[in-house]
């Protein structure tokens with residue numbers, strides 16, 4: 370089979386790999402959709418020191434059907450033909466982080482991450498331990514399951530981390546696929562969502578996903594607009610998804626505000642005195658636990674949320690180069706490879 374690799378310097382190259390065979394406890398998933406995530410761009414551009422390198426298949430938002438199961442995989446874990454999402458990390462499976470659904474934080478440091486330390490989903494077949502699988506609800510498409518596996522799930526994780534969203538004023542910075550998901554979840558949970566971006570087209574999409582108000586921070590004065598919208602009190606909650614607006618995010622946070630930063634690298638300077646006087650709670654959130662990935666999917670189903678509509682482009686594997694050149698511009702929606 371062929372899979373997409375990133376040798377660096379903004380190149381996406383198809384390489385030949387052997388078809389995977391499942392060992393004990395493992396499954397091979399027939400990938401049906403593999404999402405393009407903003408964090409791919411760190412590796413594609415060659416700017417991240419922790420990229421998977423030229424010999425690792427990229428993609429960490431896969432979704433598909435179980436194709437083959439290895440020895441010891443019981444039917445309650447996986448059967449051929451099951452529609453599955455994948456929690457894209459695995460660890461020792463016995464430390465308290467792994468047991469609580471956070472293998473990306475494995476205390477033994479023995480974990481693996483798709484596209485970094487294990488082959489990812491930008492290929493027709495994917496080898497993973499059976500314990501990484503989560504059921505894909507019947508009413509969700511494969512591409513929705515892919516998005517929930519990282520981008521949309523990351524927004525869910527951030528929103529859950531903020532807590533008590535309903536009835537609050539929530540400002541979501543960045544209206545790319547993660548921010549748009551945050552807007553969608555915030556609105557569905559009963560927040561008044563104010564969406565901020567620098568592109569009017571993205572702000573139009575934010576309204577469609579439930580934003581009550583929008584601010585174009587490139588053409589409007591953010592402080593003035595926020596003062597108008599909140600009677601000078603500022604936001605109760607902020608979700609920063611862009612990775613470049615952390616200072617702006619803090620500038621609109623009101624007294625007793627809570628802010629969650631999920632955009633990387635997100636350089637920010639804080640004065641503890643200011644945090645102290647405003648009694649802020651500042652936090653980050655790292656994708657989501659396996660348990661929350663399942664809850665996210667269930668929430669999307671129960672509220673009939675339009676996750677499919679996050680996707681603006683669908684690609685075949687042989688158009689990888691073109692797909693990533695498009696995605697690198699970061700001015701449009703979300704892309705997915707479909708098989």
Ligand SMILES: [Zn+2]
Pocket residue numbers: 460461462463464465466467468472474475476477478
């Ligand atoms: Zn562990």
Ligand SMILES: [Zn+2]
Pocket residue numbers: 406407408409429519520
């Ligand atoms: Zn991701």
